[in-house]
Amino acid sequence: MGEIGKWCFCNGELTLVSSLGDFNTPADAPWYSLRNQITSVSCSGTRTVGKNAFKGYTNLTIIRSLLHQVNASAFENCSNLKTADLSEVTAIGANAFANTGLTAANLSSATLISSNAFDGTPLTFITLGSSLTTIGMQAFRNTLQGSSNKIVVKGSAPTTPNDVFQGVTAANVTLVVPANVAN
Numbered sequence: 001m002g003e004i005g006k007w008c009f010c011n012g013e014l015t016l017v018s019s020l021g022d023f024n025t026p027a028d029a030p031w032y033s034l035r036n037q038i039t040s041v042s043c044s045g046t047r048t049v050g051k052n053a054f055k056g057y058t059n060l061t062i063i064r065s066l067l068h069q070v071n072a073s074a075f076e077n078c079s080n081l082k083t084a085d086l087s088e089v090t091a092i093g094a095n096a097f098a099n100t101g102l103t104a105a106n107l108s109s110a111t112l113i114s115s116n117a118f119d120g121t122p123l124t125f126i127t128l129g130s131s132l133t134t135i136g137m138q139a140f141r142n143t144l145q146g147s148s149n150k151i152v153v154k155g156s157a158p159t160t161p162n163d164v165f166q167g168v169t170a171a172n173v174t175l176v177v178p179a180n181v182a183n
Helices: none
Strands: 007-010 013-016 040-043 104-107 125-128 149-153 173-176
Touching: none
Parallel strands: 013 040, 104 125, 125 149, 149 173
Antiparallel strands: 007 013
């Protein structure tokens, strides 16, 4: 079970004040009894969200603060999660944002995006930065399902598995690559 850490809850917002570890199941998180009341999460003292910390919290709509690491399944199945500042996230675990409601993901600081990280998420805009070294299998499977989607690549892309964008129609995606890395 995860380390409890310090946290507080007020008016629908859960604030993580200190570091916490991973949880074997979502029910192991100390705030689990509040899961139907939590609409936003902010992090004031920690930069890591542990495995299964908010998995299945369907009333969660926004992650308000910057994170550095999001572990496996941390926000999986948070179907109403629409907004998350991911611009400083460096590592994203497997299934971390699978089946959420996110439509945009600024992953400009990410070095690692694990398998199925955004599987089934209705992304229409993705930014990938120059520090990206690893993308796992099916990381963006069944995303970019609309008719007008955009992927912005700000550096050289790492070697990736063939199925990173499985289920995505290439004709519906505009790929923006700077001229200096277009090769």
